[in-house]
Amino acid sequence: ETGVTQTPRHLVMGMTNKKSLKCEQHLGHNAMYWYKQSAKKPLELMFVYSLEERVENNSVPSRFSPECPNSSHLFLHLHTLQPEDSALYLCASSPFEWNQPQHFGDGTRLSIL
Amino acid sequence: QKEVEQNSGPLSVPEGAIASLNCTYSDRGSQSFFWYRQYSGKSPELIMFIYSNGDKEDGRFTAQLNKASQYVSLLIRDSQPSDSATYLCAVTPSRAGGTSYGKLTFGQGTILTVHP
Numbered sequence: 001e002t003g004v005t006q007t008p009r010h011l012v013m014g015m016t017n018k019k020s021l022k023c024e025q026h027l028g029h030n031a032m033y034w035y036k037q038s039a040k041k042p043l044e045l046m047f048v049y050s051l052e053e054r055v056e057n058n059s060v061p062s063r064f065s066p067e068c069p070n071s072s073h074l075f076l077h078l079h080t081l082q083p084e085d086s087a088l089y090l091c092a093s094s095p096f097e098w099n100q101p102q103h104f105g106d107g108t109r110l111s112i113l
Numbered sequence: 114q115k116e117v118e119q120n121s122g123p124l125s126v127p128e129g130a131i132a133s134l135n136c137t138y139s140d141r142g143s144q145s146f147f148w149y150r151q152y153s154g155k156s157p158e159l160i161m162f163i164y165s166n167g168d169k170e171d172g173r174f175t176a177q178l179n180k181a182s183q184y185v186s187l188l189i190r191d192s193q194p195s196d197s198a199t200y201l202c203a204v205t206p207s208r209a210g211g212t213s214y215g216k217l218t219f220g221q222g223t224i225l226t227v228h229p
Contacts, residue, residue, distance in 0.1 A: 031215065042117070043157075043201070043219040056216070090156055094215045099145040099164065099205055102215050104156040 003027065004105035006091050012111045015081055021108045023074040023091030029103075030096035032074040034066060037088040037107070049074060051096070078110075086112045116140065117204050119220035128229050132189040134200050136220050139183070142207025146185045147217065148176060149201040157201055160187070192227040199224050 004025045013019050025032065034046040048056035049068040063085075065077040074091055088109050092102040118137045126132045136146075144165045149157035161176050163169045163185070168177045175188040185204075189196055203217040 033215075040121075040221070042221045043203075045217070048216070088156075098215060100215060101147050101159050101162050102217060103159065104149075107156045 004091055004093055004103055006089075006105035006108055008108060009106060010109045010111075012113065013078070013081065014113050015083075017081075018077070018079040020078065021076040021089055021091075021110075023076075023105055025072055025074075025091075025093040025103075025105075027093055027103060028095075029093035030071050031094045032068060032071070033092040033094075033102060034074065034076050035090040035092065035104075037090055043090070047076075081110075081112045083112050086110055115220075116206070116218045117202055117220040119200075119202050119223045121221055121223060123224040123226050125226045125228060126192050128192060128194060128227055130192050130227075132192045132196065132225055132227065134187040134189075134202075134223050134225065135184055136186070136202030136204075137182075137184045138204045138218075140204065140206045140218075141183060143204045144207065145205035146176070146178060147203040147205075148174075148185075148187045149203065150196075151199045151201055151222065153198075160200075189225075192225075194227050194229055197225055197227050 007022045031050045036044045046060045047066040052068045063080050067075040088107045090107045091105040094102040116139050147162040148160045151157045163176045173190045177186045199222040201222045202220040
């Protein structure tokens with residue numbers, strides 16, 4: 001596989017469930033990102049990992065918990081989510097430089113019942 | 114003032130025309146500018162990017178930077194119905210310089226419709 005792969009593509013969960021989103025990049029990049037995209041709003045950066053170390057956490061509620069076990073994999077653990085958390089969650093990766101473009105996965109469409 | 118601002122549109126152009134998309138940014142020190150295309154229900158796809166040292170042309174697409182007025186534009190020549198999508202502008206803020214990762218600020222996107 002090439003590029004950035006996200007699973008699952010769609011997820012429906014209740015507010016009391018626990019689930020995880022997975023992202024895998026095959027581009028040899030060193031930085032990985034989680035974004036949230038809601039309708040009619042700009043992409044919101046949630047977390048950034050650089051060389052497996054979390055370098056940014058943009059005031060994201062603790063019900064979202066990221067994990068980066070190595071430079072190719074990124075997880076977003078979800079628990080006790082709220083209806084307003086329903087959105088498209090996008091993973092991206094980029095090289096180890098600040099001015100290079102980010103490449104996105106296909107996203108996970110999350111719906112909270 | 115929003116950091117990166119785009120007219121949400123929709124911008125409607127006839128097939129074969131030039132589509133002009135604009136994006137203004139507030140951080141005067143920004144040095145990297147990116148254009149992404151996002152089809153409905155899909156993820157953003159990088160079209161092209163430029164740095165503060167010049168414009169770029171790639172096939173039917175041209176990205177231009179006006180540093181004095183702090184806006185970047187994307188021109189699409191010979192527009193096709195397949196170009197119909199939301200176009201996202203992203204800017205690297207000046208404070209990101211020297212970090213080991215990207216830090217993009219996105220606009221809300223412009224919806225482009227190319228009609229036959």
